Amino acid sequence: MKNEEKEFYPDYLAEILLIVFIALEVTIVLALVYPQGIGRQINFSTPYRPLPEWYFLWLYQIVRYFPGRWAFVGTILLPVTAVLILIFIPYIDRGKRGRLKAILAGLILLLSFLIFTLLPALNP
Amino acid sequence: MGEIFDWIDNRFGIRQPHRKFLHRDIPEGVNYSFCLGGAALVCFIMLFLSGIMLSIYYVPSETEAFNSIVRINNEVRLGWFIRSFHKWSSNLLIISIILHTIRVFIYKAYRSPRELNWVAGSLTLVIVFASGFTGYLLPWDQKAYWATEVGTSMAKTIPIIGKYLLYLVRGGEDVTGTTLIRFYAMHIIYLPSCLFILLWAHFHMVRKQGIKGGL
Numbered sequence: 555m556k557n558e559e560k561e562f563y564p565d566y567l568a569e570i571l572l573i574v575f576i577a578l579e580v581t582i583v584l585a586l587v588y589p590q591g592i593g594r595q596i597n598f599s600t601p602y603r604p605l606p607e608w609y610f611l612w613l614y615q616i617v618r619y620f621p622g623r624w625a626f627v628g629t630i631l632l633p634v635t636a637v638l639i640l641i642f643i644p645y646i647d648r649g650k651r652g653r654l655k656a657i658l659a660g661l662i663l664l665l666s667f668l669i670f671t672l673l674p675a676l677n678p
Numbered sequence: 679m680g681e682i683f684d685w686i687d688n689r690f691g692i693r694q695p696h697r698k699f700l701h702r703d704i705p706e707g708v709n710y711s712f713c714l715g716g717a718a719l720v721c722f723i724m725l726f727l728s729g730i731m732l733s734i735y736y737v738p739s740e741t742e743a744f745n746s747i748v749r750i751n752n753e754v755r756l757g758w759f760i761r762s763f764h765k766w767s768s769n770l771l772i773i774s775i776i777l778h779t780i781r782v783f784i785y786k787a788y789r790s791p792r793e794l795n796w797v798a799g800s801l802t803l804v805i806v807f808a809s810g811f812t813g814y815l816l817p818w819d820q821k822a823y824w825a826t827e828v829g830t831s832m833a834k835t836i837p838i839i840g841k842y843l844l845y846l847v848r849g850g851e852d853v854t855g856t857t858l859i860r861f862y863a864m865h866i867i868y869l870p871s872c873l874f875i876l877l878w879a880h881f882h883m884v885r886k887q888g889i890k891g892g893l
Contacts, residue, residue, distance in 0.1 A: 563700035566708070573713040577720040581770060585762035592751050593819025595744055604825045607810055609772045617832065626840075629832035641800045643783070644793035653786070660783050 605674070612670035636663055707892015714778035721771035722873070728764040729866065736816070738862035740855030743818035768810060775803055787890040795883040802876045805869055812865040818858060826861070827853050 560566060606614050613633060620628035639646070639659050647656035687693045735754050737746040750757035779799065782788060788796035815826040830853065833843040849856030 560704065562702045562704050566704055567700070569710070570713065570716060573710075573717055574720050577717045577770065577774075578724065581721075581724060581763060581767045584766040584770075585759055588766075589758050589762040590751070590765050592748055593817055593821050596818065596820055596823045601824060601827075602820075603828070604821045606825050606829065607814060608769075609807065609810060610829075625832075625835035626837060629835045637800070637804055640779075640803070641797055643800075644788045644790070644796050647786075647789065656783075664780070 608671065611674050612667050615670040615674045639663060705889055705891030708889065711781045712889065714774050714781050718771055718774040718778055721767045721774060724767040725764060725771060726870070728760050728767065731760050732764060733866060738859055740858060743816065743858060747817045768813065771806060772810065775806055779803065785890060792887055792890065795880060795887070798876050798880045798883065802873065802880065805872050805876065809865060809869045812861040812869065815858060815861045816865065823853060826857065
């Protein structure tokens with residue numbers, strides 16, 4: 555399976571270096587244009603519901619669906635299930651229609667991540 | 679010049695590994711989407727370097743943490759930039775690692791014999807999320823405090839062991855300076871060590887099994 559047209563050196567190495575510099579530059583530009591501000595000092599007397607980082611918004615959203623004694627479904631059961639599905643994708647893709655099952659599992663993970671991230675972002 | 683190089687190479691043995699590195703086989707159908715994993719690695723290296731720079735001035739204590747962040751932002755030369763750089767590369771790391779996962783999925787690169795590498799990658803994703811969570815508390819401001827308060831209180835909802843787990847995570851009943859030190863240790867020692875081991879395993883397997891080519 556040798557690639558006839560391009561070699562690792564210099565063709566792919568140049569492309570890799572390009573990606574390295576793009577990643578570096580994007581980060582530098584973002585840091586320069588949108589620097590991190592300083593938050594407010596902790597005030598224990600005024601608790602408020604802070605939004606988490608965008609990559610935890612999905613968790614923030616599903617926790618809201620399970621109040622009271624069913625809270626563990628949102629906080630532990632669903633996230634752990636999602637992680638286990640992710641880890642076991644190669645084993646879901648087994649036997650007849652394995653790929654179809656894997657695609658289904660992957661799509662469920664990806665779509666629920668997107669939907670539950672967008673829901674609180676759109677109406678907090 | 680060639681003689682001198684040969685003399686050095688006879689003792690140093692650099693030519694052989696170099697040839698191996700530069701003339702490796704690349705399969706057909708490799709395109710720019712295969713760079714996403716590399717982009718994630720670049721983000722990780724940027725995080726590591728800016729993180730060790732921040733650790734010089736950051737003070738992980740209940741009374742000093744917030745002040746040290748103010749000092750990094752206002753007094754330390756380019757401190758504001760290093761801090762923003764750290765924050766932005768963490769966001770880019772999450773994005774590129776998720777896209778990399780999707781890319782590997784689409785190209786069926788998780789299939790035998792690469793299952794174990796998929797598992798290593800998935801665990802890396804989990805640890806990166808955990809790093810994001812522990813890093814969020816470190817500025818010790820209003821947002822960080824209450825986000826951690828809410829986030830760690832989720833541990834309490836687990837049946838039976840929840841109470842003890844909450845105590846373990848917070849180092850007490852409430853989020854205090856003990857929690858801050860715990861999260862700091864997790865953020866700069868425990869989780870990065872796990873990441874180093876996982877990434878070593880990840881790249882070792884990539885090298886052994888080769889890159890899976892196009893569809």
